[in-house]
Amino acid sequence: MALTGLEIYKLLPKTNCKECGQPTCLAFAMQLAAGKTSLEKCPHVSEQAKEALGAASAPPIALVKIGSGERVLAIGNETVLFRHDKRFEHPAGIAITVADNLPPEELASRVEAINRLCFDRVGQMHCVDLVFVENRSGEPATFAAAVKAVKEKTNLGIILGSENPDAVAAALGEVAAQRPLVYAATAANYEKMAALAKQHGVPLAVRGENLSDLADLVNKVVAMGAKELVLDTGAREVNQVLADQTQLRRQALKRFRPFGYPSIVFAIDPDPVRRVLEAAVPLAKYAGIIVLDTVDPAEILPLITLRLNIYTDPQKPIAVEPKIYEIGAVTPQSPVFVTTNFSLTYFCVAGDVEASRVPGYILTVDTDGTSVLTAWAAGKFTPEKIAAALNESGIADRVGHRKVIIPGGVAVLSGKLQELSGWEVLVGPRESAGIPAFLKQFWA
Amino acid sequence: MTVAIAKERWASRCLETVLGTGPRQVKVGGDATLPFLHFEGEIPNPPVVALEVFDAPPQEWPEFLTGAYEGVLSDPVAWAKRCQDYGADLVALRLTRTHPDGENASPEEAARVAAAVAEAVEVPLIVLGCGVEEKDAAVLPEVASALSGRNCLLGCATQENYKSIVAGCIANGHAVIASSPLDINLAKQLNILITEMNLEPNRIVIDPSIGALGYGIEYAYSIIERVRTGALMGDKMLSMPVILLVGQEVWKTKEAKTPDTAEWGEHKKRAILWEVTTAVSLIHAGGHIAVVRHPESLQYIKEHIAKMMQPQKY
Ligand code: B12
Numbered sequence: 001m002a003l004t005g006l007e008i009y010k011l012l013p014k015t016n017c018k019e020c021g022q023p024t025c026l027a028f029a030m031q032l033a034a035g036k037t038s039l040e041k042c043p044h045v046s047e048q049a050k051e052a053l054g055a056a057s058a059p060p061i062a063l064v065k066i067g068s069g070e071r072v073l074a075i076g077n078e079t080v081l082f083r084h085d086k087r088f089e090h091p092a093g094i095a096i097t098v099a100d101n102l103p104p105e106e107l108a109s110r111v112e113a114i115n116r117l118c119f120d121r122v123g124q125m126h127c128v129d130l131v132f133v134e135n136r137s138g139e140p141a142t143f144a145a146a147v148k149a150v151k152e153k154t155n156l157g158i159i160l161g162s163e164n165p166d167a168v169a170a171a172l173g174e175v176a177a178q179r180p181l182v183y184a185a186t187a188a189n190y191e192k193m194a195a196l197a198k199q200h201g202v203p204l205a206v207r208g209e210n211l212s213d214l215a216d217l218v219n220k221v222v223a224m225g226a227k228e229l230v231l232d233t234g235a236r237e238v239n240q241v242l243a244d245q246t247q248l249r250r251q252a253l254k255r256f257r258p259f260g261y262p263s264i265v266f267a268i269d270p271d272p273v274r275r276v277l278e279a280a281v282p283l284a285k286y287a288g289i290i291v292l293d294t295v296d297p298a299e300i301l302p303l304i305t306l307r308l309n310i311y312t313d314p315q316k317p318i319a320v321e322p323k324i325y326e327i328g329a330v331t332p333q334s335p336v337f338v339t340t341n342f343s344l345t346y347f348c349v350a351g352d353v354e355a356s357r358v359p360g361y362i363l364t365v366d367t368d369g370t371s372v373l374t375a376w377a378a379g380k381f382t383p384e385k386i387a388a389a390l391n392e393s394g395i396a397d398r399v400g401h402r403k404v405i406i407p408g409g410v411a412v413l414s415g416k417l418q419e420l421s422g423w424e425v426l427v428g429p430r431e432s433a434g435i436p437a438f439l440k441q442f443w444a
Numbered sequence: 445m446t447v448a449i450a451k452e453r454w455a456s457r458c459l460e461t462v463l464g465t466g467p468r469q470v471k472v473g474g475d476a477t478l479p480f481l482h483f484e485g486e487i488p489n490p491p492v493v494a495l496e497v498f499d500a501p502p503q504e505w506p507e508f509l510t511g512a513y514e515g516v517l518s519d520p521v522a523w524a525k526r527c528q529d530y531g532a533d534l535v536a537l538r539l540t541r542t543h544p545d546g547e548n549a550s551p552e553e554a555a556r557v558a559a560a561v562a563e564a565v566e567v568p569l570i571v572l573g574c575g576v577e578e579k580d581a582a583v584l585p586e587v588a589s590a591l592s593g594r595n596c597l598l599g600c601a602t603q604e605n606y607k608s609i610v611a612g613c614i615a616n617g618h619a620v621i622a623s624s625p626l627d628i629n630l631a632k633q634l635n636i637l638i639t640e641m642n643l644e645p646n647r648i649v650i651d652p653s654i655g656a657l658g659y660g661i662e663y664a665y666s667i668i669e670r671v672r673t674g675a676l677m678g679d680k681m682l683s684m685p686v687i688l689l690v691g692q693e694v695w696k697t698k699e700a701k702t703p704d705t706a707e708w709g710e711h712k713k714r715a716i717l718w719e720v721t722t723a724v725s726l727i728h729a730g731g732h733i734a735v736v737r738h739p740e741s742l743q744y745i746k747e748h749i750a751k752m753m754q755p756q757k758y
């Protein structure tokens with residue numbers, strides 16, 4: 001139900017005072033309709049207009065923030081069903097469970113293991129985001145102590161996993177300032193939970209038995225003044241999870257208000273592969289937070305990678321600057337590798353050159369951020385372009401030799417490149433993973 | 445309050461393709477909705493999973509992958525039977541020996557191997573050439589005639605070499621894999637060219653080209669989603685089932701190759717998760733046939749599909 005510029009204009013003061021930074025109220029209204037400015041920029045707008053405009057300009061799915069400091073997780077604000085329609089905005093948070101009744105040393109080492117679930121993907125660190133502290137003991141004091149211990153060991157956001165309002169109240173006494181997510185308000189406890197969330201200004205998860213039940217409960221907690229919500233439809237079987245997540249997203253985009261919040265799902269299967277799949281499906285389809293009970297990097301790495309892929313902006317390949325990169329303590333004798341400036345490609349090669357422990361130069365050719373074969377097929381990774389890069393980058397001044405290593409996938413370029421550049425061309429392995437072995441054999 | 449379930453009214457559905465003959469025949473496609481949304485439309489056939497067989501012992505496979513095929517790596521017939529025993533819905537024979545840079549085996553020789561494998565298994569057979577377009581154009585028609593009447597799936601046909609391959613399929617009653625490089629318009633165009641040769645549209649399976657998890661899967665994911673929504677909206681030239689050549693992408697990745705490390709965890713577990721996660725994500729985008737290599741991957745993917753085929757409670 002977005003309003004048009006003219007409809008918004010009717011609600012503005014029409015004084016053209018310019019304090020919003022726009023020349024006229026009409027211009028401001030147009031910018032607002034296009035989503036290019038925000039209502040707060042106009043200091044004169046009436047309360048009544050604010051309400052009318054606020055509801056209409058609110059995003060279909062609220063933005064919810066969990067945590068404090070550097071590691072705030074922001075989820076929600078999604079606008080599409082398919083990533084190709086625009087993009088998915090806020091990567092789903094991955095939460096790892098910790099039981100509150102673990103002995104203190106085990107709890108500490110579990111949190112340390114969670115902190116280590118960080119992976120370098122295309123030159124950026126990608127980590128799990130949240131610790132889900134589970135009130136398995138049922139005791140408020142045990143829960144509060146565990147939550148405190150977790151807080152001291154990590155700067156990740158915390159989820160307070162307890163349906164007991166006393167336990168949540170005790171834990172909030174320790175970590176309210178960290179803005180944890182309270183999990184969860186249910187039909188049995190929502191009054192107390194909503195009051196706690198409101199009192200401490202923290203986000204609240206709401207769990208229904210099914211979609212209808214959830215919608216009812218959301219209306220009740222909203223009426224009590226809880227604002228930042230996270231939705232749990234109660235589904236735990238992956239086939240039902242997919243359907244429910246699809247419904248939440250579809251209905252939120254159709255502005256069904258009770259579902260206008262990000263969601264939380266649980267991957268609970270004891271088998272690791274099934275568990276990963278229970279997480280992977282909602283990761284691709286619409287979940288805001290996925291909770292898992294594992295600290296095995298072999299399980300988290302595929303999920304983090306899937307998340308990175310699904311949430312990549314389909315309009316922009318991630319590129320690195322086309323230039324000479326030095327890996328390790330290079331000398332004039334170091335090998336020279338050429339590749340493209342697609343981030344994924346560059347970081348594959350850089351990682352493998354590093355793994356070889358032979359310092360080396362990597363020259364990235366500007367291929368508009370496309371991979372080796374894509375660029376080759378599109379005429380962006382040609383002997384001419386590589387020769388020009390060799391001659392113009394200044395690499396010739398940095399090394400004493402004239403040997404360049406090219407990707408095995410474009411071996412066909414070698415003759416022409418040799419002729420054009422005057423450099424001796426060595427055809428490397430097809431996969432950069434073969435670089436360490438290749439250097440042992442061909443680079444004395 | 446009762447929440448009304450939001451359902452799309454799709455104008456059309458995917459085509460259904462039948463592969464193989466006899467009791468182990470496989471049907472794919474026919475979906476009237478997006479993957480596994482049973483509340484919205486009929487999903488007559490579950491996605492299926494194939495295991496890959498090579499005509500020569502593969503190089504550079506980790507030991508836990510070759511170990512699954514111990515004793516049969518040099519014998520494609522025995523290997524194919526093992527795949528059937530592992531529960532593969534189909535077997536995908538890859539004719540690597542025909543590659544011109546390698547052994548350059550003749551079309552006749554390739555056809556003999558394919559016929560022997562077909563004879564040995566009851567499940568439908570997929571036959572994949574070496575990937576060199578000219579050579580496949582010579583090999584696959586020969587294979588097609590050696591497998592005449594068995595209703596196999598042959599590929600990959602590209603814009604460069606589809607003519608002879610499609611002619612071989614028409615003459616001998618096979619279906620064809622139409623392969624295009626991650627471009628929905630190119631996929632469509634190739635399907636048009638192939639149907640203009642008078643192959644029925646439901647005898648085509650789309651290979652959109654895929655990347656492994658972490659290596660371009662997002663492009664494949666979105667192309668496949670667009671193919672599926674195109675089919676449901678009534679685009680006949682995007683309605684064919686989609687095949688996912690997962691194994692060939694996954695087993696060359698670093699994640700599937702790197703031995704046990706503290707940062708990345710156990711090698712075998714990680715590699716199988718890589719194959720399973722790649723296949724399952726793309727099945728959820730709209731893939732119908734996943735071709736994988738490890739028998740444990742096969743089991744997990746099939747089990748996941750079985751779970752997803754259970755209807756939802758609304
Ligand atoms: C994702 C993808 C795309 C994406 C682009 C992604 C991007 N930013 O590059 C999109 C969808 C846009 C695309 C488009 C096209 N693509 Co494309 N694409 C792929 C896909 C699926 C994966 C590519 C990828 O990201 N690989 C991962 C990176 C890391 O691989 P890499 O760069 O090759 O690097 C590896 C090795 O080469 C090596 N290496 C790299 N550098 C170096 C350096 C040295 C010294 C050494 C030793 C090794 C080494 O190590 C790396 C890791 O193993 C492949 C198919 C596939 N599964 O591989 C097709 C593929 C590359 N595309 C192909 C084609 C034809 C195209 C198009 C031309 C199609 C078209 N006509 O529209 C267009 C071109 C677009 C354009 N005008 O720019 C073909 C190329 C065919 C060929 N062999 O020539 C492929 C192989 C698909 C196919 N089977 O037909 N594509």
Ligand code: SF4
Pocket residue numbers: 012013014015016017018019020021022023024025028041042043044045
């Ligand atoms: S600040 Fe408000 S009143 Fe002033 S010009 Fe802008 S919109 Fe109009």
